Amino acid sequence: xxxxxxxxxEMLEKKKITTDEAYRLLGAVDDEEPGHSNRGHEDTxxxxxxxxxxxxxxxxxxxxxxxxxxGEHPERVNVRIPMSLxxxxxxxxxxxxxxxxxxxxxxxxxxxxxxxxxxIKPEDxxxxxxxxxxxxxxxxxxxxxxxxxxxx
Amino acid sequence: xxWPPMLMHVKIKNPQHQFGFWVPLFLIVLFVFIILLALLxxxxxxxxxxxxxxxxxxxxxxxxxxxAMLCSLRGTKxxxxxxxxxxxxxxx
Numbered sequence: 001x002x003x004x005x006x007x008x009x010e011m012l013e014k015k016k017i018t019t020d021e022a023y024r025l026l027g028a029v030d031d032e033e034p035g036h037s038n039r040g041h042e043d044t045x046x047x048x049x050x051x052x053x054x055x056x057x058x059x060x061x062x063x064x065x066x067x068x069x070x071g072e073h074p075e076r077v078n079v080r081i082p083m084s085l086x087x088x089x090x091x092x093x094x095x096x097x098x099x100x101x102x103x104x105x106x107x108x109x110x111x112x113x114x115x116x117x118x119x120i121k122p123e124d125x126x127x128x129x130x131x132x133x134x135x136x137x138x139x140x141x142x143x144x145x146x147x148x149x150x151x152x
Numbered sequence: 153x154x155w156p157p158m159l160m161h162v163k164i165k166n167p168q169h170q171f172g173f174w175v176p177l178f179l180i181v182l183f184v185f186i187i188l189l190a191l192l193x194x195x196x197x198x199x200x201x202x203x204x205x206x207x208x209x210x211x212x213x214x215x216x217x218x219x220a221m222l223c224s225l226r227g228t229k230x231x232x233x234x235x236x237x238x239x240x241x242x243x244x
Contacts, residue, residue, distance in 0.1 A: 024231075024233070056227070057227065074234070074235060075232070075233065075234050076231070076232070076233040076234075077231070077232050077233075078229070078230075078231040078232075079229065079230050079231070080227065080228065080229040080230075081228060082224050082225070082226065082227040082228060084154070084220075084223070084224035085221065085224035085225060085228065087220075087224070088217060088220040088221040088224045089221070091217050091220065092217050092221065094213070095210060095213050095214055095217060
């Protein structure tokens with residue numbers, strides 16, 4: 001990680017990137033660190049306060065691998081979804097008429113996903129969030145990109 | 153109590169365009185609330201009429217969940233960066 005920071009600062013020094021881009025890249029590097037403290041890049045104050053499980057956001061980050069970074073199409077994705085939005089979304093499933101839920105389940109089954117949407121309950125989400133709290137899903141893509149899914 | 157988000161920051165950058173703007177969500181939400189308030193008698197009537205069929209309960213649930221989802225948008229951030237394109241959306 002220290003190497004990444006150094007590389008970013010060197011790029012800034014050589015004026016290959018702007019201050020704004022360096023700021024964002026440093027933020028992304030911080031975000032990648034397990035148990036990162038954000039180092040003042042973003043809101044640090046109210047984290048883990050409003051949520052029952054202590055986790056406020058679901059984060060999905062995609063960072064290009066070294067091979068991709070030097071290629072033509074490096075792509076960075078950084079998505080932060082509030083847990084409360086997920087909860088509200090789960091509640092929304094209770095408003096979907098049963099016949100449409102059946103259709104959705106059938107479509108999932110056709111794609112090989114054996115999952116019953118009608119059985120998702122907000123309480124289940126709580127236990128899922130608690131379980132995922134210590135888990136970090138790390139996927140290395142075939143082009144060297146790294147996909148991370150975690151809660152914070 | 154949860155409050156609806158106040159602002160949305162959108163930044164888009166590509167070789168042709170580069171712009172960023174703040175959407176005053178609080179004004180839009182205020183506008184929608186005023187319209188809903190004006191339509192409240194009609195909405196209540198519709199709920200009462202639809203209650204025996206079960207759709208009334210659904211309508212109440214839809215309003216509650218819709219409001220909850222709107223309030224939950226606060227803190228959402230989407231940041232996609234390509235070498236020549238950037239899309240950044242943040243709801244605060």
